[in-house]
């Protein structure tokens with residue numbers, strides 16, 4: 001479509017004025033257009049700032065409105081700090097919906113094809129990869145999936161520093177609402193979308209793998225004009241999927257047929273479809289099925305090694321092999337086995353662990369280090385904050401050497417900090433206002449349970465959970481959480497924070513969670529005999545789950561290959577979350593909790609509270625103490641409960657008449673113990689209040705809270 005035609009459709013002339021509620025924008029030129037509308041360059045009249053405005057067609061207005069809504073939500077979670085395009089505002093202009101963004105330079109596709117041509121250097125690809133992995137980690141932890149990652153949707157902001165940003169959030173979807181839909185181009189379509197397997201955030205990793213391959217090859221890794229041809233290209237490159245994946249698929253029959261051979265059933269590619277396709281194209285049909293059906297330059301990912309002309313230095317080759325290894329882990333057919341963004345950030349290709357600093361460095365290695373070092377933290381961000389979010393952050397000195405006292409034994413001391421600690425910063429993907437809470441390393445009740453509450457494993461779906469995150473978001477990674485001392489923070493001070501033993505962290509977590517899990521036992525005491533046994537068992541089981549989960553977490557921080565464990569643990573966590581959140585539809589009260597804590601210490605039986613629950617619209621019983629927190633009447637309630645408890649106490653021991661006189665010194669000690677008890681309760685109450693104030697109960701922000709920002 002010609003530019004003047006577009007201008008007519010959108011009723012735009014050069015110099016047109018677009019008014020939002022707060023600003024006036026003067027149109028300068030058309031930057032580009034896509035499926036949903038066009039993007040224009042504008043000048044903000046009030047400040048002279050140049051911005052990019054995305055205008056929707058009238059027909060696609062609601063898509064743009066949806067995009068705006070999602071953008072607001074991720075902005076609230078701090079997206080701009082994680083290599084995602086800055087979103088300013090949205091407004092309506094002559095019936096079209098407008099989204100205002102910061103102005104970026106050039107798409108990665110155009111950059112690779114026109115500016116660089118023939119593919120980017122690996123040292124540059126590494127810088128871009130890290131930034132995109134950071135963006136993906138952020139999205140994963142915000143429980144959202146971009147769904148349309150491709151070179152055209154990544155824009156270069158600074159060509160010199162290779163600063164890139166993710167754009168186009170038209171398909172941004174909360175993980176729990178994901179469906180198999182066609183959103184990205186045919187050649188970027190993931191195996192799960194081809195086969196109709198359960199789709200989740202790992203679809204972004206597939207697309208990123210394809211994008212990175214494009215950056216190296218200067219051309220698309222997979223091509224094909226229709227689904228079948230694309231699928232053939234995929235399997236030629238990566239092999240056929242495992243039977244398990246095909247068994248899980250809803251539409252495997254598009255490409256495979258189940259064959260009975262010698263009593264056993266197995267899946268086989270449907271050659272008849274290919275012949276049919278060839279007949280349609282007037283091409284000769286296949287005489288015999290051949291494994292390399294389409295003519296491809298690259299028949300496996302290993303072929304990438306020998307693709308570029310010219311001789312490579314040993315370091316370059318080593319780096320390339322590392323890159324291919326990362327690609328192989330990103331382009332796994334089974335989404336459940338694909339590498340996660342957090343794991344990818346720890347891959348050798350990013351950390352450059354294959355280039356030990358103790359050895360004399362070749363010019364190639366020096367260039368690689370320099371490029372990664374250019375990468376700066378966003379303005380206003382201090383390294384101190386970020387490192388504090390990770391209990392196991394590894395520190396590095398200005399020359400990039402990690403202190404040998406690091407708690408992480410899996411990587412050697414010669415690990416180089418390739419960039420400031422993104423990974424540690426990513427552990428705190430929370431609204432900015434909440435981010436000043438203490439870190440798990442130094443604050444007992446700052447365990448980010450808000451994200452734990454919203455955790456679901458890939459295979460588990462629960463309506464009661466608003467969203468899902470990775471298990472590793474709760475317990476920050478150790479091995480690659482590196483910080484650089486170059487940004488003005490002494491490595492010693494960071495080291496002291498970073499060296500918090502994992503065990504201690506787990507113990508702290510256990511202390512926080514113990515009252516809740518143990519509460520189940522307390523309430524069980526009031527239930528009738530038959531049910532009591534069952535509930536006791538389930539409470540014991542829950543205790544076990546919690547303990548094993550925490551153990552696994554600590555183990556996870558030690559090991560690198562923990563994907564399976566992560567899933568299992570997160571599964572258990574979900575079950576635990578149910579317990580914590582809804583406590584098996586029983587009531588909880590701060591006083592009960594402290595009682596319970598007492599019970600653990602003294603092992604004396606105690607009556608459970610008989611507070612009544614309030615039911616929500618969904619018939620969920622909201623524990624009374626949670627209501628109390630939100631009503632901010634909790635302290636009074638706690639005191640009330642304490643009083644009730646105090647007055648009830650003598651009755652449980654016997655009537656006043658029968659009570660023997662208490663000697664003076666014993667009275668004093670009783671009074672003191674009472675004071676201690678009240679103090680302990682208050683202390684626990686404060687901690688619990690703090691702990692729950694960090695929880696985002698409903699998994700997402702409301703527009704009201706957004707407006708308050």
Ligand SMILES: Nc1ncnc2c1ncn2[C@@H]1O[C@H](COP(=O)(O)OP(=O)(O)OP(=O)(O)O)[C@@H](O)[C@H]1O
Nearest residue numbers: 031032033034035036037039052101102103104168
């Ligand atoms: N912030 C920006 N700064 C400069 N140019 C931009 C910006 N955002 C988008 N563009 C340009 O506009 C084009 C279309 O943008 P975008 O991908 O967001 O629109 P779309 O309608 O969703 O496209 P698609 O059909 O590819 O999904 C981009 O390829 C890019 O060239």
